Amino acid sequence: MKTAFVYRLGAYGDVLHASHLPRLIKEHYKVDKLDFETSIRGYQILQHNPYIDNLTCIDSNKMDRNSLVTRWCDLRDRYDMFFNLINTIEVEYCCNETDQRYYRNDTFRRTKCGKKNYYDVMTDSCCLPESYYGTRGMMYYPDNEHTRAKEWVRKTKEKYGCEWLILVCLSGSSMHKRFQNCESICRKILDKYTKSFIVLTGDKDCLCDEFKDSRILSKTAKWNFRTVALMAKYFDFVISPETGLVCVSHMWDTPTLQLLTAASWDNHIKYAKNAYWVQSDTPCSPCHKNPIMYYGCTRKDGVPLCVVSFNEDKIMAKVEEAYVNRSKV
């Protein structure tokens, strides 16, 4: 029996971009048994994946580097194939502040980091052939969960008399993944599209960004990510900055508007369908950086400039395009 082990930590989007690999690895390398170890966030992405025989999660914050390396050595011995996918996208295609590429000009990073889709990056990391390029990730849920999600959407539409149900993400985990003019855009949408209804989502750090309206319902810090990810399949439209949620909604082919700051169209959207996007108007976007302290970034109103540099008219134009096209979906 041929065995393989895949190791991938990271945030939701990072693990989602690896979620297609178990099937491809089994198919290409003729693997019989595939085990996968991931982060707590990744566990939410990979649950019920039929191509993973044993899914485990660890809290890497509680492990030092030596422990991790020792574990990897042990796994290499115990499995026929070992895929250590740690820091594949995050280091190679999103430059950290400890990487000299972070401090070089944008043209350099756009050439080196901006031309490849993250799914293809992960496909390459497992030495899979280019014929697999374009394969996207997948999340798996039991049928009853799908039924419940569909029913929730139906009841919500019925209760509020809406025909166009929109999921809006307030922010991702990083400052440059923040929907700064969310309230303004949402109110414009509600004014223009009288049959629309908005559901807000985000984690607990987004609670202070909530706003209220009779046609807005907040699930901020109420739905966990796995729930939001499933709900994104049944909403009519999703609006989000560069977060894991938008990667999931692209995965479902849900009409999605993505607000790009650090990443490019090639990185995130290339293979998506029903995709709409707006790149930040600031000259440094896309920067292909993964900042923590935002060294070098210009700030405005306390947030990175890229976050406040979205043209609202451009966003609304994309919303209108999605609204017109919704009957064709």
Next chain:
Amino acid sequence: MSIAQKFDKVSPHSIQVCPLCNEEKILISNGLVDMGKDLKMVPDRGYSFCNCKNIWFTDWSNIDTRNRHKNESIEVLHYYLYNIRVRVNTEQNNIHELIEPPICNKGYGKNKVYVPGDAPKTVAEFERLGFVIDNEFGNWDLIWSYHVLEHMKSPIHRLVEYYDTLNSDGTLFIAMPDPYFIEFDDPYTWGHWLLREHYIMWDMDSFCDEAEAIGFKIVHKIRNIEPKAKPNKDMHIILRK
């Protein structure tokens, strides 16, 4: 506390204003001061980074303009005179052509050289090689700017001056600290965090963009790892007017 509130909690002492775009930037690396035998780290002053032109900079008030920082290298001069050739496209027929060393005595007359900064050995060597040293009147054939621009208050202004005072087809050689060599595991191994001396330090490609915008043509640019060219964790750029 919101993410924005956490983000905004930065000590005012660790903010510096970028000299090029006037935006506030966080201090990242402490500066070093030369104490004679060794370098001492300054705890509350140092260098910030700005993505407007990808520069590392400190506050001008940290710079001691009386500091006559001597940094010259005959090895580098000889390297470019004797060891390196450059290729250029000729505009007429678009063919790559091997030309003479980018820095040499050309033509029938003596070539005028300007050597900014304090570089007596370099001046002496140029004179020995038959160049004419002229530090006053312009119309130069060659400007040898070895580790000078990082000390200037207005490096772009100085670059424009270089362009204006070069003869047509004149050559400008620039060596500057290259932040590419910063090792972020141990950033102080890059010895250019000299708080009293170095004001602005550039990303090589971003500096070349500025030079091309002025009108220079980049003939040669390297991150200096060449043993014969005195590797100093710096960059070498040769520009033509």
